Amino acid sequence: MTSAAVASARVPAAAFAVVLGGVSAALHLGKLPPAVPALQASLGIDLVEAGFLLSLVQVASMSLGLMAGLAADTIGLRRSMLTGLLVLTVASLLGGAVGAGLLGGAFAVQWLLGLRALEGIGFLLAVMPGPGLIRALTPPGADKAALGVWGAYMPLGVALALLFGPALIAWGGWADWWWTLSAVSATAALWLWLAVPADAFRAGAAGGMAGGWPSRLRATIGARAPWMIALTFAVYSAQWMAVIGFLPAIYAGAGVPAGWSAVLTAMAAAMNIIGNVAGGRWLQRGVAPERLLHWGFLAMALGGFAAFAQMGQGADALGLPPALRYAAVCVFSLCGGMVPATLFLLGVRLAPGPSTVSTTVGLMQQASSLGQFLAPPAVAWVALRAGGWHWTWTATLACSLAGMALALRLGKIRPSAEVG
Numbered sequence: 001m002t003s004a005a006v007a008s009a010r011v012p013a014a015a016f017a018v019v020l021g022g023v024s025a026a027l028h029l030g031k032l033p034p035a036v037p038a039l040q041a042s043l044g045i046d047l048v049e050a051g052f053l054l055s056l057v058q059v060a061s062m063s064l065g066l067m068a069g070l071a072a073d074t075i076g077l078r079r080s081m082l083t084g085l086l087v088l089t090v091a092s093l094l095g096g097a098v099g100a101g102l103l104g105g106a107f108a109v110q111w112l113l114g115l116r117a118l119e120g121i122g123f124l125l126a127v128m129p130g131p132g133l134i135r136a137l138t139p140p141g142a143d144k145a146a147l148g149v150w151g152a153y154m155p156l157g158v159a160l161a162l163l164f165g166p167a168l169i170a171w172g173g174w175a176d177w178w179w180t181l182s183a184v185s186a187t188a189a190l191w192l193w194l195a196v197p198a199d200a201f202r203a204g205a206a207g208g209m210a211g212g213w214p215s216r217l218r219a220t221i222g223a224r225a226p227w228m229i230a231l232t233f234a235v236y237s238a239q240w241m242a243v244i245g246f247l248p249a250i251y252a253g254a255g256v257p258a259g260w261s262a263v264l265t266a267m268a269a270a271m272n273i274i275g276n277v278a279g280g281r282w283l284q285r286g287v288a289p290e291r292l293l294h295w296g297f298l299a300m301a302l303g304g305f306a307a308f309a310q311m312g313q314g315a316d317a318l319g320l321p322p323a324l325r326y327a328a329v330c331v332f333s334l335c336g337g338m339v340p341a342t343l344f345l346l347g348v349r350l351a352p353g354p355s356t357v358s359t360t361v362g363l364m365q366q367a368s369s370l371g372q373f374l375a376p377p378a379v380a381w382v383a384l385r386a387g388g389w390h391w392t393w394t395a396t397l398a399c400s401l402a403g404m405a406l407a408l409r410l411g412k413i414r415p416s417a418e419v420g
Contacts (some may be wrong), residue, residue, distance in 0.1 A: 012138060012139075013195055014195045015138050018081070018137065018196065019152075020188045022150060022153030023156050023160070024085065024185045024188035025088060025126040026153050026156065027160060027185075028092060028122075028157075029154075029157065030165070031161050032053055032116075033165075034161065034165030034262070035169055035174040035177060036053075038173065038174040042099070053112060056119075058120075060123070061124060061366060061369030062373055064121065064124055064366075065364075065366030066217075066221075066359065066366050067362070068128050069365070070216060070217055070220075070359045071125065072128040073357070073358045073359050074216075077132050077133045077136070078197075078198060080128065080129045080358070081125070084124065084127070085185050085189035086185075087118060087125065087126075088122040088126065088181075088185045089189065091116075091118045092178045092181050092182035094111075095111075095175075096176070096178035098175075099174050099175025127153070128362050131147060131357060131361050132348065133196065134147055135147070137196065145277075145283075145284045148284075148341040148345075149277055151280065151337065151340040151341035151344050152272065152341075155269050155270060155271075155272035155273050156270070159266045163262070165177055220356050220360055221363070225346075226350070226351065226352070226360045226364075229343055229410065230364045231367060232293070232339070232343060233364045233368045234368055236368075237340075238399055239304070239400070240300075241375060242375040242378075242395060242396075243304065243307070244265065245376050246380070246383075246389070246392075247261070250389055251264065251265070254322070267330070268330050271331075271333040272334065275333070275334045275336060275337020275338045278338065278341075279337060279339075279342055280341045282338070289411070290411030292339075292341075292342045293343075293404070296336050296338035297336075297339065297400040297401075297403040299332065299335030299336065300399075302328075303333075304393045304397065305393040306320060306325070307325045307329045307332060307392075307393070309390065309393045332396070343364065344361070347361050347364055350410075
């Protein structure tokens with residue numbers, strides 16, 4: 001594509017409404033970690049219950065991602081996203097009522113657990129249709145940049161939650177934090193309803209498969225490309241979540257004040273946004289997807305090594321100074337952002353048909369959640385056995401090597417497998 005064509009390709013406002021919907025859904029994923037101390041103080045929950053609250057969304061994605069994507073392709077993409085945002089709005093509104101003592105009573109913890117599971121379903125319905133909707137709403141030449149912006153929805157939502165959650169909870173309590181995010185989701189749903197045409201993309205509108213959802217399901221799980229994209233997403237998200245998720249614990253062990261720890265972690269997570277947007281721009285300018293995947297995974301391997309590797313322990317340990325280690329974590333997150341931007345594009349391109357895009361994205365989400373669920377305990381086990389975090393780089397290296405091997409195979413899939 002020429003530079004003039006790139007410059008003329010603009011992402012429409014309707015596509016940004018879809019991205020806002022994804023960000024507002026991701027806020028609900030990131031809203032709980034800042035609230036755990038307040039939940040423990042007000043409801044007396046223990047660490048096990050807090051762990052269940054944290055993991056319920058991932059469990060929902062692990063078990064229902066493919067089905068949610070299939071549902072989105074069946075009922076229509078706009079309708080699915082609106083439904084998901086409304087579910088998040090109502091669940092967070094009721095969660096705030098539990099926090100204010102208006103609902104739940106002696107069963108407040110059980111109510112929160114049930115509402116958290118409901119939020120997991122709402123999250124899936126809201127984000128599965130995103131790539132398909134953006135592809136339908138953007139003109140030729142702008143879809144790659146728009147999908148790069150979409151790939152940033154998760155780190156942007158999590159970073160905003162980490163930044164603003166502690167201040168809002170300290171000011172008004174965790175109930176107000178829940179209600180604020182309920183209002184955000186309602187606003188996102190309203191903008192989506194106004195900006196995205198009802199018939200922007202409907203299941204079966206173009207290239208629909210005869211036989212309904214069973215045919216779409218068989219086509220997706222029977223094709224090679226969706227599985228390879230999903231596995232690549234899994235090895236990316238596993239290492240990113242393991243590193244970013246444990247940064248507060250690493251900083252606490254190093255004596256960093258809690259306030260600075262939250263800011264540094266949010267900044268490192270936000271670096272991923274830049275990588276997503278840059279990846280979309282490079283794809284738009286004609287850089288091969290497999291090349292971007294290799295660049296992203298190589299940078300994550302090198303960044304993980306620089307951030308964690310050291311010789312010896314204690315005062316005599318040899319490694320990079322703390323400032324350079326943090327810079328390496330930021331490089332790890334920033335360059336890694338090219339990976340999801342590329343994979344969302346490939347998920348749209350290499351889905352078995354236009355009516356299976358959300359089903360393919362659902363499989364990607366399911367694999368991603370499995371990686372995020374399994375990797376942090378594995379990395380924590382390595383750190384426990386090693387007596388520190390200095391062997392964490394081996395986990396990021398293993399994931400990156402697997403990602404590069406998968407990228408090689410994805411690069412060999414013929415263009416005839418594309419859907420558009």
